[in-house]
Amino acid sequence: MSRERIWGYGLPALVAVATMGFWEWIVYALDIKHFVLPAPSAIAAAAIESWGSLMDATWVTIRVTVIAFVLALIFGIAFATLFAQSRTIERALFPYAVTLQVTPVVAIAPLILIWVGPDNAERAVLILATIVAFFPILANATLGLRSADRQLHELFDLYGASRWQRLIRLQFPAALPNILTGMKISGGLALIGAVVAEFAAGSGTSTGLAWVILQAGFNLKVAKAFAALGLLAAIGITIYALLSLLERHALKHWHESARPPE
Amino acid sequence: MLLSFDNVTKTFPNGTLALDRVNLSIASGEFVSLVGPSGCGKSTALRLIAGLIEPSAGKVAWTHAKPSVGFVFQDAALMPWATVAKNVRLPLELTRKDDAEADRRVADTLELVGLTKFANAYPRELSGGMRMRVSIARALATDASVLLMDEPFAALDELTRDRLNDELRELWAVKNLTIVFVTHSVYESVYLSSRVIAMSQRPGRVIADIAMTEPKTRTRDFRMTTAYGERCRDVRSALQRELATP
Ligand SMILES: Nc1ncnc2c1ncn2[C@@H]1O[C@H](COP(=O)(O)OP(=O)(O)OP(=O)(O)O)[C@@H](O)[C@H]1O
Ligand SMILES: [Mg+2]
Numbered sequence: 001m002s003r004e005r006i007w008g009y010g011l012p013a014l015v016a017v018a019t020m021g022f023w024e025w026i027v028y029a030l031d032i033k034h035f036v037l038p039a040p041s042a043i044a045a046a047a048i049e050s051w052g053s054l055m056d057a058t059w060v061t062i063r064v065t066v067i068a069f070v071l072a073l074i075f076g077i078a079f080a081t082l083f084a085q086s087r088t089i090e091r092a093l094f095p096y097a098v099t100l101q102v103t104p105v106v107a108i109a110p111l112i113l114i115w116v117g118p119d120n121a122e123r124a125v126l127i128l129a130t131i132v133a134f135f136p137i138l139a140n141a142t143l144g145l146r147s148a149d150r151q152l153h154e155l156f157d158l159y160g161a162s163r164w165q166r167l168i169r170l171q172f173p174a175a176l177p178n179i180l181t182g183m184k185i186s187g188g189l190a191l192i193g194a195v196v197a198e199f200a201a202g203s204g205t206s207t208g209l210a211w212v213i214l215q216a217g218f219n220l221k222v223a224k225a226f227a228a229l230g231l232l233a234a235i236g237i238t239i240y241a242l243l244s245l246l247e248r249h250a251l252k253h254w255h256e257s258a259r260p261p262e
Numbered sequence: 263m264l265l266s267f268d269n270v271t272k273t274f275p276n277g278t279l280a281l282d283r284v285n286l287s288i289a290s291g292e293f294v295s296l297v298g299p300s301g302c303g304k305s306t307a308l309r310l311i312a313g314l315i316e317p318s319a320g321k322v323a324w325t326h327a328k329p330s331v332g333f334v335f336q337d338a339a340l341m342p343w344a345t346v347a348k349n350v351r352l353p354l355e356l357t358r359k360d361d362a363e364a365d366r367r368v369a370d371t372l373e374l375v376g377l378t379k380f381a382n383a384y385p386r387e388l389s390g391g392m393r394m395r396v397s398i399a400r401a402l403a404t405d406a407s408v409l410l411m412d413e414p415f416a417a418l419d420e421l422t423r424d425r426l427n428d429e430l431r432e433l434w435a436v437k438n439l440t441i442v443f444v445t446h447s448v449y450e451s452v453y454l455s456s457r458v459i460a461m462s463q464r465p466g467r468v469i470a471d472i473a474m475t476e477p478k479t480r481t482r483d484f485r486m487t488t489a490y491g492e493r494c495r496d497v498r499s500a501l502q503r504e505l506a507t508p
Binding site: 170 | 309312313314331333335336337339341342343344352353355356357384385386404
């Protein structure tokens, strides 16, 4: 491992250890009540105690997030492809995509819940998370599909390329960096969407980590809430790390952003 | 005669008159250079020959059926995400050549431009000169007999440019190509071509048509000859006369 990478991992780890130590110390030193701020050791104990239910909730949240992300990816790229075919279609539909994006998800949650039926809260959460994650992929993919080099377009003209050939061999590869950027943003948003939507719509049948946090808050089990929060952060970081890895791998041969340091 | 421009006029949708009643004809096997001030319509003329755009009036006519045409752009215009071999293969795939045939042609053209060893390299790993060779290989992959080149060597350093000039002359002779070559450089046009066409400022018209078929084989020594110097002066003075008139 290069010195560069040791610092890249080591430094944040060092910060984490120092923060934990200080946190533990300050809780005991100032005798802070456990329902205000539990010590890291208390959080760990709570996590071990409720491990089973926490893992169930984690699994639910991961499932919703991943499915919402995949749906957002499919719809985002499908609509971007449509927009790239014609400016008229884009002009007609893009305002609605923007409207969907700027309307707060909390505000549409009750409506969606009514439409899918209150017994299907998880489906409502899924739809809402998809809506939240959809736009960055749409916007970035649309931009990317239009950004292919003009001379390369002329080359495709010269050889009488079909619309399909142009899309697959020119526009998609050219759009890949943008699509990956959109995916990195949407990955995080899918998780945020899954959590916020569960807060807003998840009464009763939905059982993700957001619901655990709400319940724990009601019961003043703050340590458990912190444990759930830690798991949410871990999911978020994992998603980002995986997508960054994918990005680096996909672009390593050609994109300036993936050029190894000299 | 291979092709001719009959009173070709090109007006772009925004009203720009790029070419104004241009007449010229190009014979099979010629190496024609187009020189002229920036914006005079040289690229437009090439794109008309390639059939990428249509004239607004007049006609671009091929004497026989339109042959396979290759195009080389100024900055190579390679697909950065594809290897050298995949870039050269693109025209073959777009025109749906079968795999074995495509493999063979890719290998042949890469050999022709001396890049066999770099088949699996990505464009960013290549020098500017090598990228240009890939672009030429791609243009020739479909067995094109007509090569259209739009300021292909403008971005290269002088030594690389000289070398590619020599290689291009050789390619032209060996493959019996017809080449239409756009350049800003009077020296390059005279060194390379059997005929130099000078164009006026926009809207472009032909203001001089200077033939120079001899010598057939040209080496660096050719640049020292009086014939070369005289031709350069002819082309230059035609362009300067044009620039002097407002
Ligand atoms: N698609 C287009 N729409 C409108 N105007 C255009 C278009 N393409 C070219 N022009 C204009 O037509 C004129 C001729 O352009 P062209 O590119 O053929 O010039 P050129 O001789 O190749 O110039 P340069 O030496 O700078 O490459 C220019 O004024 C240019 O701005
Ligand atoms: Mg030009």
